[in-house]
Every structure is written in structure tokens, then in C-alpha cells.
Amino acid sequence: MTAARAAQSARPQLVIEQLTLRHGLLEAVRGVSLTVREGETIALVGANGAGKTTLLRGIAGAHRASAGTITFDGVDVTKLPGHRRVGMGIALVPEGRRLFANLTVEENLSVAIQRRRPGRWTIDSVIEAFPMLEPLRAQRAATLSGGEQQATAIGRALISNPRLLLLDELSLGLAPVAVEGVYSSLKSVIGEGSTVVLVDQDITRAATIADRVICMLEGRFVLEGARDELTREQITEAYFGLHRSAGAGT
Amino acid sequence: MTWVNDVIQGILLGGYYGIIACGLALMFGVMRIINLAHGDIAVLGAYLIYLLLEHWNVSPLIGLLPVLPVMLLLGYLLQRLVLQRSLRSGLLTPLLATFGLSIVIQNVLEQTFSPDVRSLGQDTGSLVTAAWKINSEISISALSTLIFGAAVLIFAGVQLFLSRTNAGRRMRATAEDPDTAELVGIDSRSVYAWATAVAVAIATVGGLALALRSSFFPYSGPDQLIFAFEAVVIGGLGSSLWGALLGGIVLGVAQTIGAQINPEYSILAGHIVFLVVLISPRGGLLTLRSARGARRALPTVTT
Amino acid sequence: MTAASQTSPTPTLAGARIQRWTPLSAGFTSGFGVLIIALAFVPVVMGASVVQDLTNLLTLVLMAVMWNALAGYAGLVSVGLQAYIGLGAYATVWFALHGVDPYVAMVLATLFCAVVSIPLSFIVLRFRGAQFAIGTWVVAEAIGIYVSFDNQLGAGTGTSLTQLYTYSPTHREHYTYWLTLTLTAFFVIAVFLLLRSRLGASLQAIRDDEGAASSVGVRVVAGKRILFILAAAGCGAAGAMTLANILFIEPTSIFSVNYSAFMIFMVLVGGLGTFEGPIIGAIILYFIQQQFGNDGTSYLIGLGATAIAFALFIPRGIWGLVEERTGVRFMPVGYRVRRRAPDSGVDP
Numbered sequence: 001m002t003a004a005r006a007a008q009s010a011r012p013q014l015v016i017e018q019l020t021l022r023h024g025l026l027e028a029v030r031g032v033s034l035t036v037r038e039g040e041t042i043a044l045v046g047a048n049g050a051g052k053t054t055l056l057r058g059i060a061g062a063h064r065a066s067a068g069t070i071t072f073d074g075v076d077v078t079k080l081p082g083h084r085r086v087g088m089g090i091a092l093v094p095e096g097r098r099l100f101a102n103l104t105v106e107e108n109l110s111v112a113i114q115r116r117r118p119g120r121w122t123i124d125s126v127i128e129a130f131p132m133l134e135p136l137r138a139q140r141a142a143t144l145s146g147g148e149q150q151a152t153a154i155g156r157a158l159i160s161n162p163r164l165l166l167l168d169e170l171s172l173g174l175a176p177v178a179v180e181g182v183y184s185s186l187k188s189v190i191g192e193g194s195t196v197v198l199v200d201q202d203i204t205r206a207a208t209i210a211d212r213v214i215c216m217l218e219g220r221f222v223l224e225g226a227r228d229e230l231t232r233e234q235i236t237e238a239y240f241g242l243h244r245s246a247g248a249g250t
Numbered sequence: 251m252t253w254v255n256d257v258i259q260g261i262l263l264g265g266y267y268g269i270i271a272c273g274l275a276l277m278f279g280v281m282r283i284i285n286l287a288h289g290d291i292a293v294l295g296a297y298l299i300y301l302l303l304e305h306w307n308v309s310p311l312i313g314l315l316p317v318l319p320v321m322l323l324l325g326y327l328l329q330r331l332v333l334q335r336s337l338r339s340g341l342l343t344p345l346l347a348t349f350g351l352s353i354v355i356q357n358v359l360e361q362t363f364s365p366d367v368r369s370l371g372q373d374t375g376s377l378v379t380a381a382w383k384i385n386s387e388i389s390i391s392a393l394s395t396l397i398f399g400a401a402v403l404i405f406a407g408v409q410l411f412l413s414r415t416n417a418g419r420r421m422r423a424t425a426e427d428p429d430t431a432e433l434v435g436i437d438s439r440s441v442y443a444w445a446t447a448v449a450v451a452i453a454t455v456g457g458l459a460l461a462l463r464s465s466f467f468p469y470s471g472p473d474q475l476i477f478a479f480e481a482v483v484i485g486g487l488g489s490s491l492w493g494a495l496l497g498g499i500v501l502g503v504a505q506t507i508g509a510q511i512n513p514e515y516s517i518l519a520g521h522i523v524f525l526v527v528l529i530s531p532r533g534g535l536l537t538l539r540s541a542r543g544a545r546r547a548l549p550t551v552t553t
Numbered sequence: 554m555t556a557a558s559q560t561s562p563t564p565t566l567a568g569a570r571i572q573r574w575t576p577l578s579a580g581f582t583s584g585f586g587v588l589i590i591a592l593a594f595v596p597v598v599m600g601a602s603v604v605q606d607l608t609n610l611l612t613l614v615l616m617a618v619m620w621n622a623l624a625g626y627a628g629l630v631s632v633g634l635q636a637y638i639g640l641g642a643y644a645t646v647w648f649a650l651h652g653v654d655p656y657v658a659m660v661l662a663t664l665f666c667a668v669v670s671i672p673l674s675f676i677v678l679r680f681r682g683a684q685f686a687i688g689t690w691v692v693a694e695a696i697g698i699y700v701s702f703d704n705q706l707g708a709g710t711g712t713s714l715t716q717l718y719t720y721s722p723t724h725r726e727h728y729t730y731w732l733t734l735t736l737t738a739f740f741v742i743a744v745f746l747l748l749r750s751r752l753g754a755s756l757q758a759i760r761d762d763e764g765a766a767s768s769v770g771v772r773v774v775a776g777k778r779i780l781f782i783l784a785a786a787g788c789g790a791a792g793a794m795t796l797a798n799i800l801f802i803e804p805t806s807i808f809s810v811n812y813s814a815f816m817i818f819m820v821l822v823g824g825l826g827t828f829e830g831p832i833i834g835a836i837i838l839y840f841i842q843q844q845f846g847n848d849g850t851s852y853l854i855g856l857g858a859t860a861i862a863f864a865l866f867i868p869r870g871i872w873g874l875v876e877e878r879t880g881v882r883f884m885p886v887g888y889r890v891r892r893r894a895p896d897s898g899v900d901p
Contacts (some may be wrong), residue, residue, distance in 0.1 A: 062433055086435035098430040100423045110416055111423040115435030160435055284683030286632070335865050341682050345630050346821055346864040349686075353814050353857030357850040472810055476694060479687045514702065521695040528676055528688070 010038040013195050014059070014164055019068035021051070021058045028054040030219035031068065036164070041196040043210035043227075045203045047239060050216040052199045053095050056166045059197070060092035061085040072164065087115040091162035095169045095199075097153040101142035105133055105152050108141050112159040119161025126155035130185060147178030154186070164195045171202050183209070203235060215239060252510065255388045260506035262390070264481075264499030265398030266463060270456040270474050271481035271494040272404055273449030278482065279491070280425040280445040281337065286348040288453055288478060290355040290471030295321050295454030296370070296461040297363055303373055310370040314458050318451050325450025329443040337442075352471060359468035369465040370458070378462070397459045404452055405495050412491070421445060477501060480524040589738050596727040605798070608730045610839045612794045613819065615737040617831035617838075619787035620816035622744050625826030626756045627780045630682075632813045633689025636696050637666045637785045639808035641792030643700050646802075649716040650705065656732055658716075659793035663736065666789025667782050674781045678774060690810065697808030711803030714796055729797040736794065740787040745828065747783070752776055818856050821863040824870030833872055 014036040021029040029051040036042060044052045057063040059070060061082030069078045077085055099108050109123045127133045130151040136144065141152060150170065157165060170186070171179040179202070187209060200206035207213055213230055215223035215238035223230070223238035274288050285291075295317060302313040332351065336343040371378040371393075380392035412418035424431040424441040431438050460466055460474065485497025501520050508519025596604050616638070623629045644665045648658035673692060680688040701709040717725055747753055756776050796802050819838045824830025845852040863870060869877065 060433055062429055081437070082429075082432035083435045083437045086433070092433050094430060094433060098427060098433075100426045100430070102426060103419065103423060107419050108423075111420050111431070111436060112434040114416070114420065156434055278683075282682075284687065286683075286686070332861065332865065339865075339868050342624065342628065342630050342825075343864050343868055345683050345686055346817060347861050349632065349814070349817060350857045350860035350864060354854050354861070357853040357857065361850045361854070476687065476691055480691065483684070483688075514698075518695060518698045521691055521698070524691055525676060525695070528679065 010040070012036070013038040013040075013073060014197075015069075015071040016059070017069050017071075019055075019058060019070060020066045021054050021063050022066045023054070027066075027219055029058060032216075032219075032221055033068075034214070034221070036195055036197065038163075038195055039193050040212060041210050042198065043203075043206035043213045044197060044199045044216060045206060045213060045235065045239060046216035049218075051219040052216050053168055055216070056092060056168050056197065056199060057094075059164075060090055060166055062092070062094075083115060086112075086160050086162075087117070089117055089161070089163035090166070091157040091160050091164070092166040093150075093153050093157045093168060093170070095172070097149045099141040099144075099149055099152055099156070102140060104138050104140055105144070105148075106137040108152055108156055109159055112156045116159055117161040117163075121158045121161050123159065126158055129158075129188075130155055132181075145178075146174045147181060150174060150178070150182050151185070154182070162194060164197070167196065167198045167200075170198070170200055171205065172200075179205070203239070207235075252387055253507070256506045256510050257503055258388060258390065259394070260503030261499050262394035262398045262502070263506060264495070264502030265394070265401035266456070266459045267477050267481045267498030267501050268401040268495035269397070269404060269452065269459055269498075270478040271485070271498050272401075272408065272491070273452040273456070274475075274478045275482045275485075275491060275494040276408065276445055276452070277449045280421055281333070281344075281442055282341075283333065283337070283344040283348075284479070285333075285446075285449070286345060286475065287352040287355055287471070288348075288449075289473065289475030290352045290359075291321075291325075291450055292453040292457035292460065292474050293466055293468070293471045294355055294359065295450075295457035296466050297359055298454075299458055299461065300363075300368060300370060303370065310374055310458060310462065314455065317454060321454040322447045322451045325447035326443045328450065329446035330439070333446060334439055334442065352475075356468050356471060363468065365468055367465050367467040368461070370461040371463065371465075374462060393463060397463060400455060400459070401495060401498070404455065405492060408448070408452075409491060417444070477520070480520060484524060484527050589734070592734055593731065596730055601723070601726055604726050604730045606839075608726075608733050608794070608798055610835065611730075611733045611737045612791050612798065613815070613835040613839055614832050615733075615740055615787055615791045615794070616812065616816050617819035617823065617835045618737075618741055618744055619784040619791070620813075621820045621823075621825065621827075621831040622747075622780050622787075623784045624820065625830075626748065626753075627777045629777060629781070630686045630817075631689045631784075632686045632810060632817075633677075633691070633693040634784060634788045634816065635808050635810060635812040636689065636693035637670065637788035638792035638795065638812050639693070639697055639700065639802075639804065640669060641666050641789030642796040642802050642807050643706055643712075643792075644789070645793045645796055646706055646712050646714055649714060655714055655716045655797070656728055659732060659790070659797060660736075662793045663786050663790040666792075667786035670782045670785030671778075673785075674778045678777055678781065690813075693808055693810075697804050700808070701804040707803070709804060711801060713801045717797065717800060725797075729794070732797070733794045736790040740783070740790065741832075743783060747779070748828070752779065756780065814853075814856065814860075818860050820870070821860050821868075822870055824872030824874075824876075825868070827870065827872045827876065830870050830872035834870070837871075 012035045014034070016032060016034040018031045018033055019029060020027060020031050032055065044055065046052050054063055058065055061077070061080060061084070065078050069076055071077065072085070072088055072090060075088065077088065077090075080088075100111065103111065106123065109126060113123070127137070132148060133151055133155065136148060141149065144152065154167075154170075167186075170182055174182065183205060198206055198210060207227055210227055212224070212226055213235065214221055215235060217238060223234060225234075270289070270292060274284065277283060277285055277288075298317045298320065299310050299313040302308040302316065303310060308316075328351075332347055333344055336347040374393075377393050377396070378391075381389045382392070383389045410418075412422055420431070420436045421441050421444070423434070424436055424438050428438045431441070456474070456478075457466070460470065481498035481501050482494050483497065484500050485493030485495070500523065504523040505516045505520045509516035511519075592607070595607060616634075620631070620634060623631055623634070641659075641662045644662035645655065645658045648661050648665075649655045653661060677685060677688045677692060700706060706712055720728065748756070755772070792807065795807070815838060819834030820831050821834070822837055823832065823834025841852075841856070845855065867874065
């Protein structure tokens with residue numbers, strides 16, 4: 001793909017070296033290294049418990065690194081708290097949306113403007129991009145449908161005008177129609193040069209918008225490659241940790 | 251018809267309890283911690299106002315103005331230096347740390363100001379004695395009315411702050427989910443520090459009210475903490491900010507009616523109402539025992 | 554010691570051996586028994602001042618162990634255990650007024666506190682965390698006020714245990730000492746056995762994660778209630794002992810929140826949630842009282858500041874640090890997992 005070529009020549013934006021993240025004694029991410037170039041879209045796939053969510057939270061600053069470094073735009077952010085990373089241009093749409101249930105849609109968006117970077121995204125432009133939110137501005141987030149919540153969560157992350165957008169389990173718990181809607185709006189939303197790291201159970205869908213696919217298993221990267229270079233069988237094998245084809249079905 | 255007077259006096263007294271409870275409820279709502287030094291901080295505020303009166307002859311009501319920013323700063327530092335650290339090490343640590351702080355404040359006050367009982371009431375001129383006499387049994391004191399009015403203003407102010415300003419919305423967001431708040435760019439430590447600063451400042455107003463309407467000494471703090479806590483629990487434990495004022499009013503009415511039966515029963519009557527509310531299935535006037543659920547703080551301010 | 558390791562159940566786990574008794578802890582447990590017997594002979598050998606000092610110290614130990622049982626093992630920080638200290642003292646006076654021998658009255662008062670705490674537990678155990686702390690405090694205040702209405706018990710001005718004067722001063726001191734030793738030993742051993750029982754394991758689970766514990770079927774409230782009643786009885790005993798020692802009490806001082814301050818100090822400094830910690834904390838507080846007890850406010854400022862410092866910087870207390878550094882554990886209340894490989898023991 002031309003987009004992938006372009007990304008390869010761009011400068012590295014996010015550099016992770018030997019990153020280890022722990023949940024108590026359990027090593028959820030074990031010494032992974034990753035370089036993401038500006039404008040690149042990466043799909044992170046893997047089974048439950050592979051460490052994908054923890055890795056995204058580690059990049060966003062919601063999970064403290066036990067070892068290794070995270071460098072963003074040449075700055076070591078390993079020890080920076082989450083809110084400072086937002087100011088630098090890293091934003092996470094967390095798993096399960098995690099909206100502030102007692103705040104209205106508009107309030108959910110407005111709490112994110114404190115560390116907003118200059119850019120096209122404002123409360124109004126987000127609502128323009130997700131028209132379904134327009135009539136819901138003053139409604140409490142707890143009362144929204146799954147798709148509406150996801151749109152609000154994406155919008156809340158976009159408000160900061162991130163240069164690196166981390167999306168965790170976008171389609172989980174959404175009706176198929178809603179997934180369709182979220183992904184189609186996502187394409188237009190992210191098509192402006194911002195870098196994206198995407199986690200989704202739905203490998204096929206995630207792979208369609210990604211330049212590069214990385215497969216995680218038990219806290220490590222087990223497979224990595226440009227989207228076109230990897231076969232479905234390879235991904236499936238890596239996903240389940242098999243050395244031979246897992247057979248038909250997936 | 252003396253009971254009508256009792257209820258009126260009780261409601262007005264409730265204004266004072268509401269002020270004391272407001273800061274406690276705010277800190278509980280935002281950080282889920284109860285500051286066991288809250289009452290002592292209120293008393294500390296009263297002593298600072300007393301200090302201005304003694305040395306520069308500043309009237310207590312005027313004295314509040316310079317003391318407020320000092321107490322704001324003190325609250326900010328309290329959070330940054332003590333509470334923030336204690337929050338990291340679990341639920342018990344803030345309790346133990348603030349209890350230690352309470353002992354320190356009481357004894358520092360005694361060392362500095364002697365254990366004498368003081369009152370600032372006589373230094374505000376006619377305010378303390380002024381009253382509207384409705385009939386032979388009902389008379390409404392100007393001071394009680396002023397304190398009640400201050401309580402309503404404080405609650406309204408906090409509510410407006412929480413619902414209308416971005417800083418207030420960030421406070422509510424952090425109260426609900428501090429991890430996610432960080433992810434959208436909110437500095438939760440700063441939010442906590444400001445919440446504590448505001449709570450301490452409001453406690454100072456409470457301390458002044460205490461000093462005007464009755465008296466204080468270095469060990470008055472624990473009683474004020476208990477009254478504040480009772481008001482917060484009766485009002486529904488952080489499920490609503492206004493609940494704290496309502497709880498304060500219930501407590502005030504219980505105490506004045508108890509005192510009517512026998513002056514010794516005043517405080518006990520308040521304790522009993524508190525325990526009865528606790529035993530009742532709903533456990534609070536305005537709550538569905540939300541403290542048991544997830545982190546739901548200050549939710550009603552949205553409506 | 555071999556007998557001890559045979560009688561204790563030794564669960565097994567692949568690749569690991571789980572130990573409850575180490576030679577050291579077995580040694581110290583028997584040493585503890587010897588200590589209690591040795592302490593029993595103190596009045597025979599030592600003078601009156603030593604006996605009185607030890608009575609004081611044992612009462613402090615009892616209070617600290619009880620507060621720790623509640624906070625360290627059930628996660629219930631209370632600022633209201635003075636309710637039972639006061640109640641224990643006043644119940645002793647009441648029983649003595651009704652013709653019971655004062656020493657028997659002290660034991661009855663201890664039981665009385667346990668009984669009273671049962672209905673109260675249904676009120677205060679609805680609270681958690683800080684709410685429990687102040688909720689129990691309100692109960693203590695209410696009881697204190699109620700007692701101060703009772704003219705028979707001297708109302709607000711206080712009362713003495715005059716019945717104790719029928720004993721000669723020497724006998725009085727000795728009997729008080731022996732009873733204090735017996736009650737303290739009883740409650741320390743009760744906590745020890747409780748922590749080693751199945752309940753002990755479930756209590757640790759509650760402390761670590763209440764939600765998870767209840768979801769796997771641990772009866773959270775029942776466990777907390779047992780500890781609450783035990784702590785109430787223990788504090789009742791401590792209150793009765795305090796009365797026997799000082800002979801005169803008044804509601805404001807015997808129901809004073811300062812008792813909670815002392816208990817918190819002892820446990821925080823010694824080591825919250827460790828068995829040995831409160832005992833060490835009590836000994837430390839005892840010596841501090843001896844040295845600075847007359848300094849009034851400065852002494853209390855020092856105690857408060859130390860408590861803050863420990864809460865913030867050394868939350869596991871002195872004994873927690875010792876355990877962490879050395880892996881030493883004198884009293885076998887937990888289990889130790891030993892890997893087959895020569896690796897240092899890791900406490901569960």
C-alpha cells in the first residue's frame with residue numbers, strides 16, 4: 001500500500017523499548033519493543049489476556065512501567081503521569097468506554113478540553129462528526145446506547161487533538177450496525193495524519209484499516225508484519241499460539 | 251407552641267451543621283476519604299480569626315476575609331503533602347494520618363492559645379443580641395439567620411461551581427473515575443488538592459460560625475467532626491451535596507427538641523437520630539445506600 | 554517442637570512446601586508460654602512499683618492487640634473502642650454495687666461488653682472504612698453521655714471502686730496484676746488461635762479483597778462480627794483493668810477518644826496486621842509514657858506526628874519492616890511457602 005510506504009519513510013513517533021508491565025506479580029507485558037512511525041495505523045491482535053489492553057494503558061500512562069522506556073516524539077515519557085501525556089498528544093479510548101456516567105455527553109467532552117492541543121477538534125466539531133450525538137448533548141452518559149457511548153468516548157479522546165490515538169476494543173459489546181457506523185466514521189476521522197494503534201477482537205475488521213498487524217501472545221509480540229504480507233493462517237496461528245494451522249473456521 | 255420555636259431554632263442551628271458538613275461531604279464525594287481532622291481544622295480557622303481580633307482588633311466577620319486564603323493554601327498543602335501520599339497506600343492510611351493530624355492540631359492549639367474557652371460573639375456588636383420577636387414564644391436571632399443564610403449560599407455556590415464551571419465538571423469526573431480522568435488530561439492530584447482547599451476554606455467559615463454562636467477551645471474539633479459526620483450520614487452520605495444541609499437541619503431540630511425535654515439530652519438526641527437513621531432500611535434520608543455501590547459522587551448536582 | 558509440627562496441618566502444593574511452623578517460630582511460641590508463666594511469678598519476686606508498671610503495660614498490650622485484631626485483620630479502623638473501655642469499667646462498678654466481688658465483677662464486665670457489642674455490631678458493621686471509624690465513635694459518645702446520666706454510677710462527676718478497698722493494698726495490687734495477666738494472655742491467645750483457624754484465612758481474604766472474598770463464599774460479615782465482639786470484650790477487660798489500677802473513673806476520661814489515639818499509635822508504630830507488632834508498639838508507648846507522659850501537649854504532639862509519619866512512610870510499622878528485611882516471624886499465624894529450590898521464603 002502506498003500509505004504503508006509513506007509511513008515507513010516517516011520519522012518514528014513512538015518508540016517502546018523493552019517495556020514490562022505488571023499486574024502485581026503477573027507480567028502482563030514482557031519486555032516488548034515497538035517503533036511506530038508518524039501516520040501509521042497499527043492493529044494489535046491477540047487472545048484475551050495477551051496483554052494488549054495493558055500495553056495500550058501503559059502507553060497512555062494509566063499503567064506504570066516496571067521496566068523499559070517509552071519515548072514519544074523524542075521525549076522520554078515513561079514516568080510522566082497520564083494527563084501530561086494527553087497534553088503531549090497521546091489519547092486513549094479505553095476498553096469499555098469508561099464514560100463519566102453521571103456527566104452529560106457535552107460535559108464528558110468538555111472535561112477533556114483542559115489539555116487540548118490546537119487543532120480542528122472542538123466540542124462542536126466532534127458533534128458534527130458524530131451527528132447522532134447532537135440531540136443527546138444534555139443527556140447523562142449512563143443513559144446512552146453502546147454505539148452512542150462509543151462515539152462519545154472517541155469524541156472525548158479526539159478533543160485533545162491527539163497525534164497518537166489508542167483505541168481499545170472499539171467493537172466490543174456493540175451491535176453489528178453500530179460497529180459499522182463507528183468504523184466508517186473512524187476512517188474519515190483518523191484520515192488526517194494522526195497515528196493510530198488499534199486493539200480489536202475482530203481481526204478482519206481491524207486489519208482492513210491497519211498498515212501493520214502485530215500479534216500478541218502471553219505478553220510478547222509473536223508476529224509482526226505489513227498487512228499485505230501476512231496471511232490469515234499466520235495470524236490465526238499466532239493468535240492461538242499454534243505452530244501449525246489451527247484448521248478452518250476462523 | 252414552644253415546639254414551633256424549637257423547630258425554627260433547630261432549622262437555623264442546622265445551618266451551622268450544614269456548613270461544617272459541607273466540606274466533609276465534598277472531600278468524601280471527591281476522594282472517598284473522611285478527614286478526621288476536619289473539626290480541628292474548623293477550630294484552627296476560628297483561632298486564626300481570634301488572633302486577628304486580639305492583635306489588630308479586626309472584627310471577626312472582617313477577619314474571615316484574610317484568613318480564608320490562608321486556609322485555602324493550608325488545605326491545598328494538606329492534600330499535596332499528606333493526603334495524596336496516604337491515598338496511595340490504601341483506604342486505612344488517610345484515616346490514620348488525619349487522626350494523627352487531629353491530635354497534633356488540638357495540642358498545638360492548646361500550647362499556643364492555652365486551654366481557655368473563648369467566644370467571638372461579643373465582638374460582633376449587636377449582631378449576637380439582635381432578634382426578631384414574632385410573638386412571646388418565637389424569636390428569631392439575627393446571628394442564626396445570618397449563619398443559615400451563609401449555609402445556603404455556600405451550598406448553592408458549591409453546586410454552581412460543580413455544575414457550571416469546567417473545573418467543577420473535572421472535579422465530578424475525577425470523583426467518578428480518577429483513572430479515566432487522567433486519560434482525558436485531568437490532573438487528578440490537582441483536582442484533589444483544590445477539593446481539599448475548598449473543603450478547608452468552608453470549614454473555616456464553619457469555625458467562625460461556631461465561635462460566634464457559642465464558644466470554642468482547643469479540643470472542640472472532635473465534636474464538630476462528629477456533628478458534621480452525622481449530618482452527612484443522615485443526609486445520605488455523599489449521595490447528594492444538599493443532603494448534607496438537610497441532614498444538618500434534621501440534626502439541629504433533633505438537638506433542640508431533645509434539649510427542650512432536658513438540656514442534657516440535646517447532644518444525645520442527635521446521636522440517637524443518627525443511629526436510628528443508620529438502622530433504618532434505607533440508611534439515610536436521600537440515599538439508596540450509594541456508598542455501597544461504585545464510585546458515585548455528587549451525582550445529583552447534574553440535575 | 555516436633556510435636557507441634559506434626560499436629561499442624563501441612564498443605565502441599567506442587568513444587569513448594571507450605572510451612573506454618575518454622576523452628577524459630579516454634580521456639581518463640583513455647584517461649585511465649587514460658588514468658589506468661591514467668592510473668593505470673595513477678596509479684597512474688599518483685600516490688601510493688603514493678604507490679605504496677607507491668608499491670609499498666611499489660612493493659613496497653615491488651616488494648617493494642619484488640620485494636621489490631623479489628624483493623625489489621627478485618628480492615629475495620631475504629632475510633633470508638635473506648636466505648637467498651639468505659640463500659641467495662643462502669644459495668645465493673647455496677648456489678649460491685651450489686652454485691653459481686655470486684656474481681657468477679659471485672660470478669661462479668663468483660664462478658665457484658667461482649668454481649669452489648671452483639672446488637673451494636675448490627676448497626677456499625679453496616680459502615681465501611683471511614684464511616685465505620687466515626688460510626689463507632691458516635692456510639693462511644695452516646696454511651697458515654699448515657700452513663701453520665703446515671704446517678705447511681707456517680708453521673709458526670711465519676712465514681713470509685715470502693716469495694717476494692719476491702720483488700721489490703723498489697724493483695725489488691727497482686728490480684729489486679731494476676732487478673733490483668735490472665736485476661737491479656739487469654740485475649741492474645743484467642744486472637745492467635747482465631748487467626749490460625751479457618752476463620753483466620755477467610756479474614757485475611759476479606760482484608761485483601763472484600764468483594765472477591767464474598768464472591769467465593771467467604772462469610773464476610775460473620776467474620777467481621779466475631780472479631781468485633783472479641784475486640785469489644787478485650788477492650789471491656791482493659792477498661793475493667795484500668796479501673797482496678799486507678800480506682801477512680803469519670804465518664805469523660807474513661808470514654809475519651811484518647812484511648813483510640815493510643816491504640817492507633819501502638820499498632821501503627823509496632824506494625825498493623827502483624828501479630829507481634831501491637832505488643833512491640835505497647836512496649837514502646839509504655840516507655841514513651843514513662844519518659845514524656847508528664848509533658849502534656851508536647852508529648853501528644855509527638856505521638857500524633859509519629860503516627861502520621863508511620864502512616865505515610867512506614868505503613869507496616871517496625872515489625873513489618875523486620876519481617877520484610879529478615880523473613881523472621883516469631884508467632885506462626887500465617888503460612889509460609891517454601892520453594893523446593895533454595896529460595897527465600899515468601900509469605901502468602
